[in-house]
Amino acid sequence: MTDKDIPFSTQEYHRRIAKTRHxxxxxxxxxxxxxxxxxxAWLTGYDGWSFYVHQGVLLSLDSDPIWWGRYMDSIGAKRxxxxxxxxxxxxxDQFVQSTDRHPMQPLADLVxxxxxxxxxxGVEMENYYYSAKAHSVLTSNLPDARFVDATALVNxxxxxxxxxxxxFIRKAARISEKVxxxxxxxxxxxxxxxxxVADIYHAGLTGVDDIWGDYPAIVxxxxxxxxxxxxxxTWNGAPMRAGEATFFELxxxxxxxxxxxxxxxxxxxxxxxxxxxxxAQLEGIAAGLEAARAGNRTCDIAxxxxxxxxxxxxxxxxxxxxxxxxxxxxxxxxxTASIRSEDTTxxxxxxxxxxxxxxxxxxxxxxTTETILIQPNGAAETLCNVDRKLFSKD
Amino acid sequence: MTDKDIPFSTQEYHRRIAKTRHxxxxxxxxxxxxxxxxxxAWLTGYDGWSFYVHQGVLLSLDSDPIWWGRYMDSIGAKRxxxxxxxxxxxxxDQFVQSTDRHPMQPLADLVxxxxxxxxxxGVEMENYYYSAKAHSVLTSNLPDARFVDATALVNxxxxxxxxxxxxFIRKAARISEKVxxxxxxxxxxxxxxxxxVADIYHAGLTGVDDIWGDYPAIVxxxxxxxxxxxxxxTWNGAPMRAGEATFFELxxxxxxxxxxxxxxxxxxxxxxxxxxxxxAQLEGIAAGLEAARAGNRTCDIAxxxxxxxxxxxxxxxxxxxxxxxxxxxxxxxxxTASIRSEDTTxxxxxxxxxxxxxxxxxxxxxxTTETILIQPNGAAETLCNVDRKLFSKD
Numbered sequence: 001m002t003d004k005d006i007p008f009s010t011q012e013y014h015r016r017i018a019k020t021r022h023x024x025x026x027x028x029x030x031x032x033x034x035x036x037x038x039x040x041a042w043l044t045g046y047d048g049w050s051f052y053v054h055q056g057v058l059l060s061l062d063s064d065p066i067w068w069g070r071y072m073d074s075i076g077a078k079r080x081x082x083x084x085x086x087x088x089x090x091x092x093d094q095f096v097q098s099t100d101r102h103p104m105q106p107l108a109d110l111v112x113x114x115x116x117x118x119x120x121x122g123v124e125m126e127n128y129y130y131s132a133k134a135h136s137v138l139t140s141n142l143p144d145a146r147f148v149d150a151t152a153l154v155n156x157x158x159x160x161x162x163x164x165x166x167x168f169i170r171k172a173a174r175i176s177e178k179v180x181x182x183x184x185x186x187x188x189x190x191x192x193x194x195x196x197v198a199d200i201y202h203a204g205l206t207g208v209d210d211i212w213g214d215y216p217a218i219v220x221x222x223x224x225x226x227x228x229x230x231x232x233x234t235w236n237g238a239p240m241r242a243g244e245a246t247f248f249e250l251x252x253x254x255x256x257x258x259x260x261x262x263x264x265x266x267x268x269x270x271x272x273x274x275x276x277x278x279x280a281q282l283e284g285i286a287a288g289l290e291a292a293r294a295g296n297r298t299c300d301i302a303x304x305x306x307x308x309x310x311x312x313x314x315x316x317x318x319x320x321x322x323x324x325x326x327x328x329x330x331x332x333x334x335x336t337a338s339i340r341s342e343d344t345t346x347x348x349x350x351x352x353x354x355x356x357x358x359x360x361x362x363x364x365x366x367x368t369t370e371t372i373l374i375q376p377n378g379a380a381e382t383l384c385n386v387d388r389k390l391f392s393k394d
Numbered sequence: 395m396t397d398k399d400i401p402f403s404t405q406e407y408h409r410r411i412a413k414t415r416h417x418x419x420x421x422x423x424x425x426x427x428x429x430x431x432x433x434x435a436w437l438t439g440y441d442g443w444s445f446y447v448h449q450g451v452l453l454s455l456d457s458d459p460i461w462w463g464r465y466m467d468s469i470g471a472k473r474x475x476x477x478x479x480x481x482x483x484x485x486x487d488q489f490v491q492s493t494d495r496h497p498m499q500p501l502a503d504l505v506x507x508x509x510x511x512x513x514x515x516g517v518e519m520e521n522y523y524y525s526a527k528a529h530s531v532l533t534s535n536l537p538d539a540r541f542v543d544a545t546a547l548v549n550x551x552x553x554x555x556x557x558x559x560x561x562f563i564r565k566a567a568r569i570s571e572k573v574x575x576x577x578x579x580x581x582x583x584x585x586x587x588x589x590x591v592a593d594i595y596h597a598g599l600t601g602v603d604d605i606w607g608d609y610p611a612i613v614x615x616x617x618x619x620x621x622x623x624x625x626x627x628t629w630n631g632a633p634m635r636a637g638e639a640t641f642f643e644l645x646x647x648x649x650x651x652x653x654x655x656x657x658x659x660x661x662x663x664x665x666x667x668x669x670x671x672x673x674a675q676l677e678g679i680a681a682g683l684e685a686a687r688a689g690n691r692t693c694d695i696a697x698x699x700x701x702x703x704x705x706x707x708x709x710x711x712x713x714x715x716x717x718x719x720x721x722x723x724x725x726x727x728x729x730t731a732s733i734r735s736e737d738t739t740x741x742x743x744x745x746x747x748x749x750x751x752x753x754x755x756x757x758x759x760x761x762t763t764e765t766i767l768i769q770p771n772g773a774a775e776t777l778c779n780v781d782r783k784l785f786s787k788d
Contacts, residue, residue, distance in 0.1 A: 237606025
């Protein structure tokens with residue numbers, strides 16, 4: 001126990017659990033099975049690259065959370081969770097990636113042994129780590145339980161960050177600034193993209209002073225030219241070329257907390273239509289930041305941005321942002337509120353978003369974004385300090 | 395079209411599709427919905443970090459595969475898939491991470507428009523990217539279809555690698571050697587683990603000559619001391635210490651193909667029990683490699699290894715390996731056969747495994763592993779060339 005290095009205070013974990021229990025009671029849930037690795041870490045501190053096998057956290061209304069996973073990983077759980085070792089349960093390796101056995105069988109037994117075999121059980125129906133098969137096996141092995149869709153129940157509790165969490169996100173932002181400056185400085189005609197990404201990773205993991213770098217939940221996105229008209233292509237070994245724009249979608253990560261940031265670099269003199277779009281985008285971002293204040297809604301940010309673009313003759317659809325914080329692959333978004341026209345979530349102080357008003361056009365992409373923190377009063381604070389503009393290099 | 399850079403020949407993709415259709419017919423499946431990103435890439439070439447939203451490939455018995463995903467990502471699909479642009483279908487952003495709409499609604503419409511609304515449809519029930527909710531929405535929107543569990547149907551077709559694929563894995567192995575040598579060379583008391591991982595990433599992404607480095611599907615695992623008794627803990631900012639063992643579980647990656655490799659480094663003079671375990675492990679690995687030959691079974695490899703360990707008084711349970719090749723996060727294993735006592739898959743030439751007979755003891759972990767290629771005759775070939783031993787450094 002003595003050499004455990006838990007990221008947050010015990011009060012912080014108790015605060016999170018109390019908040020989650022409140023939401024469980026409102027939804028009539030007696031036992032919550034949490035499969036999202038970010039939710040697991042948020043509730044218990046568990047941290048390991050083991051989410052590729054079935055694991056989860058069981059939270060009832062009255063006892064400490066239980067971490068449940070592969071026996072091999074229960075050792076890691078004992079080293080990273082704040083709870084007592086008696087709260088850690090492992091299942092045997094014969095259930096791992098087997099065609100005739102499934103980990104949800106021992107999980108059902110564990111639930112029964114807790115006296116919850118006929119409880120109302122919340123499960124995260126829409127989650128990478130709760131497969132269709134897992135749901136099918138769990139429900140058929142707990143025939144007396146009643147299952148409730150608890151997708152994003154914990155995620156919503158994460159929306160407003162505590163002071164301790166904001167402190168971590170600010171540290172991640174220091175790393176984000178460093179990786180972005182590295183990318184901009186290193187970008188030049190002839191530089192192979194994989195070598196540039198190697199430098200980005202090196203900067204991000206080295207971190208800043210005592211802020212050591214953790215792995216971001218999404219790899220660096222760095223597409224150039226026509227590839228940058230698509231949103232999510234990864235790098236290859238081709239050299240960067242003059243006359244092309246490259247967008248950098250990057251995030252520093254400190255103890256699983258993120259502060260994503262995008263900037264675009266043009267090698268040469270950007271064409272006029274790109275410069276025009278830059279002006280529209282920057283004006284739209286400023287309008288969005290003004291609208292990003294407590295009491296307003298997420299749609300107000302999106303609409304403020306979209307309205308400015310419309311004035312400039314640019315039609316822009318889709319989401320332009322999402323909440324961020326604690327995350328594991330494959331996504332650094334929290335998957336709750338969205339910054340988009342049809343989302344009416346009320347903004348509150350302590351919420352953190354990646355405000356992501358990117359433009360993907362026919363022949364180029366222009367990404368200029370900010371990680372923002374909603375303030376008690378006034379416009380949102382941008383957490384990363386990197387010039388907000390289209391960069392050009394000769 | 396002209397500047398597409400598809401990793402494999404058209405014949406190779408047609409071979410894969412013919413093989414998959416054969417398995418579909420054997421299972422009575424008329425339409426296969428493929429959600430595993432590795433399976434999607436294997437069939438179509440699609441490559442992008444977009445699997446955090448719903449997407450997939452539809453394969454029927456008679457037409458070219460259809461890539462289906464978020465509209466934003468259909469641009470990337472047109473740039474990376476071998477098929478004609480008419481085979482790429484995008485859905486609107488209003489379905490992305492929405493609480494009242496789901497992407498499986500437009501997918502159901504697409505299936506109906508293909509005249510397959512009452513077909514026997516195979517779905518990958520056990521997959522990170524096919525959630526319980528996705529299955530629920532898809533089945534309720536296709537009431538006339540009959541659904542069949544096609545988990546790992548495509549994965550099994552990937553088990554024997556083509557010459558083109560083995561060529562890629564050999565390239566990945568060159569990178570694996572480089573990253574492992576980097577880790578061993580850089581390990582020293584006082585070196586912060588995150589800085590060591592920064593160097594590992596830099597080496598891996600820079601690659602070797604024209605072999606550019608892609609991102610591995612698992613981050614470098616580099617735990618030291620007691621953390622190394624757990625299998626899957628990631629790094630932090632603490633300095634390495636004399637008198638501790640660190641295991642390195644790493645893989646180079648070339649165009650999504652992997653060649654995982656583990657070695658262990660002790661800073662100082664390893665204790666005798668660790669040296670004894672090293673001898674047992676190396677002798678067990680040699681026995682496993684001898685058993686890893688065409689005609690034998692996967693369990694023969696595991697049992698050969700376990701028997702040697704038993705002779706040395708070490709009880710070892712669990713899997714000691716899995717097939718590897720093309721992969722996306724969160725796992726670089728193929729999730730079909732396992733190298734374990736109860737698995738009876740017949741070994742065939744062209745199969746590639748990560749033979750992973752690691753030992754996790756009470757106070758240290760010892761990982762020494764090999765990526766192996768099953769040969770037409772004789773023992774397996776190890777694809778990485780790094781001394782097989784416990785490294786010690788003063």
